[in-house]
Amino acid sequence: MSLKLLDYGQSNPFGATIGRPRNLAWPVAAYRVTLPMISDDDGLNPFERIILKLLDAVGAMDTSALADETRIPLDLVNSILLRLQDKALIDEHNVIINQEYGSRESEKEKAPVFVTALLFRELATGKVLPFLHWLDDANSLRKKEAEESVFRSIRRDDVHKNNPLTRRDVISASRAMTRRSAAFGGDDKIPDVQQITIVQQPELYHLDCPIAIQKSDGEFRIADPFGNGFSLILESAFEQLLEQNEELAKWLGKWKQSLSNPRPPKLDDQGQRPKEPFENDANRQRYPKLVSTLRTQRNTQFRSISKIHASVEWALFYACSHRPFEDVIAKLKFTGQPEHPALLWSAAENIGLVPPKPGFKPVLEGKLIDFKREKADLWTDLAIAILQAEKDEGHPLRRIAFVHPDLVSRLLSIKKERDEKGHGNGGADAPEAELADEPFMREIIHSLLPEISFTDTPTARHDKDVRADFLLDARTNIQGDFGFKIFNRLGLNLQDRLIQAERFWLSCQDNDDALVFAYDLYAALQASFRQRLVGKLPPDIMDSEFISAAQEKARENSIGNLPECLLTVKPLAIRQALQGNYPTLGACVVAFLLMSDGETLSAVVDSQPSFVDDVANVITRRGHGNEPLPLPKEEIAKLRKASYKIIKTLIEV
Numbered sequence: 001m002s003l004k005l006l007d008y009g010q011s012n013p014f015g016a017t018i019g020r021p022r023n024l025a026w027p028v029a030a031y032r033v034t035l036p037m038i039s040d041d042d043g044l045n046p047f048e049r050i051i052l053k054l055l056d057a058v059g060a061m062d063t064s065a066l067a068d069e070t071r072i073p074l075d076l077v078n079s080i081l082l083r084l085q086d087k088a089l090i091d092e093h094n095v096i097i098n099q100e101y102g103s104r105e106s107e108k109e110k111a112p113v114f115v116t117a118l119l120f121r122e123l124a125t126g127k128v129l130p131f132l133h134w135l136d137d138a139n140s141l142r143k144k145e146a147e148e149s150v151f152r153s154i155r156r157d158d159v160h161k162n163n164p165l166t167r168r169d170v171i172s173a174s175r176a177m178t179r180r181s182a183a184f185g186g187d188d189k190i191p192d193v194q195q196i197t198i199v200q201q202p203e204l205y206h207l208d209c210p211i212a213i214q215k216s217d218g219e220f221r222i223a224d225p226f227g228n229g230f231s232l233i234l235e236s237a238f239e240q241l242l243e244q245n246e247e248l249a250k251w252l253g254k255w256k257q258s259l260s261n262p263r264p265p266k267l268d269d270q271g272q273r274p275k276e277p278f279e280n281d282a283n284r285q286r287y288p289k290l291v292s293t294l295r296t297q298r299n300t301q302f303r304s305i306s307k308i309h310a311s312v313e314w315a316l317f318y319a320c321s322h323r324p325f326e327d328v329i330a331k332l333k334f335t336g337q338p339e340h341p342a343l344l345w346s347a348a349e350n351i352g353l354v355p356p357k358p359g360f361k362p363v364l365e366g367k368l369i370d371f372k373r374e375k376a377d378l379w380t381d382l383a384i385a386i387l388q389a390e391k392d393e394g395h396p397l398r399r400i401a402f403v404h405p406d407l408v409s410r411l412l413s414i415k416k417e418r419d420e421k422g423h424g425n426g427g428a429d430a431p432e433a434e435l436a437d438e439p440f441m442r443e444i445i446h447s448l449l450p451e452i453s454f455t456d457t458p459t460a461r462h463d464k465d466v467r468a469d470f471l472l473d474a475r476t477n478i479q480g481d482f483g484f485k486i487f488n489r490l491g492l493n494l495q496d497r498l499i500q501a502e503r504f505w506l507s508c509q510d511n512d513d514a515l516v517f518a519y520d521l522y523a524a525l526q527a528s529f530r531q532r533l534v535g536k537l538p539p540d541i542m543d544s545e546f547i548s549a550a551q552e553k554a555r556e557n558s559i560g561n562l563p564e565c566l567l568t569v570k571p572l573a574i575r576q577a578l579q580g581n582y583p584t585l586g587a588c589v590v591a592f593l594l595m596s597d598g599e600t601l602s603a604v605v606d607s608q609p610s611f612v613d614d615v616a617n618v619i620t621r622r623g624h625g626n627e628p629l630p631l632p633k634e635e636i637a638k639l640r641k642a643s644y645k646i647i648k649t650l651i652e653v
Contacts (some may be wrong), residue, residue: 003151005206007142011223013230014212018468019259021212025148026225026234027123027156029202031165033132034116035174036195047072051080052089052096060095114195119165119173121202123156125237128169130176131226146208152251153206154241161204167196209234213259215464218472218499220252243485256476260469277453286322287449289376290314292628294445294452297516299470299507304429306519308441309378309418310626312411316381319396319448320388321374328387329368337362344383347390348408352401356408376626378415382408400447410440422519422625423584424526427493428500429519474502481644486651491531497524498644505640514636515629518622521643522585525618528647529588536595538578543571550593554612557601559593563616566590589615603653611649614642 003025014021044052050070055061063081067074084090091097118133118141133141207225214221222238224231242249276294284291293310296303303311335343344360360383367380389395400407414437421429442454478498479487487495501520508514541549547569551562569586576583577591589612593601604611621629621639631639 002145003148003153003206005144005146005208006225007144008208008226011208011210011225011227013223014210014214014221016215016464016468017212018215018218018472019213021210021223022255023151024209024211024222025151025153025206026209027154028120028129028205028207029123029161030118030120030205031202032116032199033119033165033170034114034197035170036114047076047080048084051077052084055090055094055096060093062094119170120207121160121163121165122207122234122237123158123160124154125240126157126160126163127233127237128165128173129231129233130173131228132173132177143205151208154248155245161202164200165198165202167198170196170198211238213256213472215468215471218256218468218475239484239488243483243488249484253476253480256472260473260476276455278451283451287314287318287452289626289628290318290445290449290452292513293626295513297504298512299467299503300430302431302434303438303441304431304516305414305418305421305435305437306429306516306625308435308437309414310376312414312441312444313376313378313381313626315445315448315452316378316385317371317374317376320371320381320384323388323392323395325384325388328384329371331387332363332368332383333365337364340383344386347386351386351389351395351398352405353386353408354405356412375624377624378411382411396448400444404444407444418625422523423582424497424523424530427496429523430500470503470506471499473506474499477502477506482648486648489651490647491527494524494527494531497527498647501640501643505636508633508636510633511630512633512636513628514631514639515622515625515627517636518618518629518639519625521618521639522622525615525643525646526582526585526588528650529585529592530582532650533577533582533588533591533595534580538591539594541594543575546571546574546590546594550590553593553601557598558605559601559612563613565616565619566612585615585619600653604649607649607653608645610642611646614646618643
């Protein structure tokens with residue numbers, strides 16, 4: 001069978017795509033409308049036209065008078081007058097040269113030219129397309145025939161065919177078209193509503209709408225059928241149809257699966273990936289966690305901000321721990337914590353570092369204990385290093401301070417960005433180019449630990465087609481797992497987080513370092529809780545009662561005892577979450593318990609009895625975000641399944 005389509009030429013705005021574009025036959029109702037075609041062929045911009053009309057009405061005026069009358073800045077009025085002189089419309093005394101100008105303008109405004117145009121309503125979801133086809137002898141409606149088998153026909157909903165077009169629809173389309181193509185010249189004039197007539201009996205056609213899968217993100221884009229780039233309206237309508245039409249969703253899924261390529265092991269396999277100079281047995285023995293952190297993940301070429309932050313933490317830790325540190329820890333222990341900021345400020349200045357504007361924080365005794373247990377923390381390691389360097393003139397921190405006196409502020413800036421990414425703000429922490437902080441990190445680490453050296457350029461270069469395949473498969477998996485309706489409700493940032501987590505899952509092997517996976521899941525869960533908590537009213541209880549109240553609600557609704565990682569959440573963090581700041585995932589979970597009614601919590605338990613324990617598992621696995629996390633693939637699969645179910649539960653209950 002053949003299809004009758006309107007012919008607007010070949011529309012191909014796509015860049016790099018996976019496979020070839022396909023074509024949708026989109027049903028539309030075309031309405032004939034008559035409206036005044038308002039255009040200005042004098043080549044004047046609005047400012048010039050105002051000045052010229054004022055001179056025509058009042059007569060010659062000097063620059064100051066024109067500026068006062070129009071409220072246009074004096075310099076701009078001078079520029080406008082010079083342009084009008086260049087166009088031979090006024091003389092040097094600001095007198096209009098052609099006195100017939102004003103009468104022609106009035107005559108033109110009183111006698112608009114009426115034209116006929118076609119306006120289109122797509123018949124799948126009923127949206128009016130922002131395009132007017134002006135009908136005249138040189139621009140008639142062209143049609144073409146094509147084999148139906150070549151197109152994917154979009155099913156029309158006849159209810160939209162009987163939905164009358166309004167004059168406001170014409171005005172909206174006219175405005176949109178003016179913005180996109182300057183079809184009405186430079187002046188944004190809108191036709192008079194009373195002068196628009198519409199033939200309400202539409203003509204039925206199909207539009208040829210090319211659709212392609214992009215390499216950049218594995219997502220579809222639909223070309224504007226009229227040749228103006230992409231059609232956001234049709235893309236939105238297509239997303240809506242995918243939620244409602246199972247057959248169409250299967251068609252898209254099968255197409256994406258047909259584009260998926262088997263991936264034999266390449267250089268992206270960690271066992272075959274070229275090594276950097278720091279990757280040797282001696283460094284693995286002396287700096288095991290730093291070497292592990294510095295390694296980029298499989299199928300990634302550039303270090304994320306979280307890896308940059310964690311690498312600096314471990315470099316500072318090893319630089320401190322391989323030097324005498326007991327005296328420094330004793331000094332911090334026996335100095336009152338309120339005095340720590342002044343102590344560190346003085347020491348920083350003594351070694352040439354500029355103290356950060358907010359000042360230093362006290363070093364908690366628990367953090368000092370963690371240091372002895374070989375746990376890295378930026379603030380703690382930095383404080384110990386500064387106090388060590390104050391007594392040791394050969395400490396590498398002194399050399400760094402000479403080159404980078406603003407070291408502390410720069411590290412805190414990295415930490416701030418890392419914290420924002422790690423707690424669900426913005427898109428995934430997966431750069432597609434080297435971050436600006438990467439060279440700085442390499443320089444600092446090599447200065448602290450000269451044995452750790454780097455190549456000048458990344459050693460792992462990945463095939464762009466392989467990357468595109470992974471993105472396509474990851475997006476397809478997430479859309480298939482969540483369904484298009486839920487997927488579209490997630491928002492772009494949360495979608496991005498899940499797609500990056502799925503990319504890891506698709507390429508991971510037994511006992512891979514799953515920290516980046518846990519990091520993305522943690523951020524995705526926190527973003528999901530944030531969406532669920534927005535607009536909720538906090539309970540009227542004291543900060544000291546937060547944990548006990550949450551524990552009581554958990555027991556009342558068959559959730560059971562709260563895990564340790566939730567019992568130790570700071571009351572201040574919970575208060576911030578209740579006020580809409582959401583500092584940590586643990587604080588979000590406690591806030592969710594406090595702000596949810598019994599019916600909601602019962603529904604959560606019915607849907608996922610292990611809901612709270614599953615969230616706690618992600619919190620524990622992720623930890624501080626800098627410890628290697630080698631896991632069997634079976635454990636990675638369980639973590640993935642539980643996390644995805646948490647997100648679905650938060651959306652559906």
